[in-house]
Amino acid sequence: MRKIKDYYFKKAKQDKYPARSVYKLEEIDNKCRLIKKDIKILDIGCSPGSWSQFMLKKIGRGSILGIDINNSIRIEDTRFTFMPGNIFDIESARIQKYIQAFDLITSDAAPNTTGDSFIDSQKSLNIVKRVFQIARDTLKPGGSVVAKVFQGEDLKAFVDGLKEDFSRVILFKPKSSRKESREIFLIAITRRGER
Ligand SMILES: C[S@@+](CC[C@H](N)C(=O)[O-])C[C@H]1O[C@@H](n2cnc3c(N)ncnc32)[C@H](O)[C@@H]1O
Numbered sequence: 001m002r003k004i005k006d007y008y009f010k011k012a013k014q015d016k017y018p019a020r021s022v023y024k025l026e027e028i029d030n031k032c033r034l035i036k037k038d039i040k041i042l043d044i045g046c047s048p049g050s051w052s053q054f055m056l057k058k059i060g061r062g063s064i065l066g067i068d069i070n071n072s073i074r075i076e077d078t079r080f081t082f083m084p085g086n087i088f089d090i091e092s093a094r095i096q097k098y099i100q101a102f103d104l105i106t107s108d109a110a111p112n113t114t115g116d117s118f119i120d121s122q123k124s125l126n127i128v129k130r131v132f133q134i135a136r137d138t139l140k141p142g143g144s145v146v147a148k149v150f151q152g153e154d155l156k157a158f159v160d161g162l163k164e165d166f167s168r169v170i171l172f173k174p175k176s177s178r179k180e181s182r183e184i185f186l187i188a189i190t191r192r193g194e195r
Pocket of ligand 1: 021022050068111
């Protein structure tokens with residue numbers, strides 16, 4: 001396990017990314033090809049910034065709004081805007097002031113863990129439910145969501161419920177995600193509705 005951590009940790013340093021989590025997003029993108037030229041992205045839980053940095057390389061004249069409680073993000077790029085704050089306090093209307101509607105919403109946000117897997121998975125599911133509330137208000141028809149979530153007993157029912165609103169909903173565990181971690185990525189592709 002240590003070996004895997006060291007490999008992605010070192011690779012992130014070499015590639016000049018502030019976090020190894022970038023390789024999870026890279027694997028997701030290799031699988032689903034959701035990061036396209038000229039799109040508008042909302043990146044929730046964006047600090048320290050490796051996902052946003054990675055996506056900026058791919059979106060051409062697109063743009064990214066990043067949100068995080070932690071403002072340790074340093075991205076100097078006119079296509080990137082940072083909104084400090086907690087997604088449970090930020091109303092969708094405030095997000096829409098910056099960018100009317102998004103093509104893609106990503107969330108790598110995770111709760112502070114307690115060590116109790118039931119409590120931690122519930123806290124993580126609450127974050128994901130908030131991410132999808134924001135998506136309901138700000139995601140374009142045809143748009144997609146990628147969100148980290150901890151596996152837990154209520155996840156399946158939530159995933160099944162999303163199938164009404166999205167053409168395809170999958171759960172994906174990237175190789176670069178540590179095996180012992182309960183994290184998995186919920187990928188909801190192509191929001192239904194008139195474009
Ligand atoms: C694993 S880090 C994200 C790493 C990032 N994707 C990257 O590649 O650099 C998770 C982030 O989620 C943020 N976060 C957790 N809960 C949040 C919330 N309720 N609102 C906003 N940000 C939150 C944390 O502050 C933390 O910076």
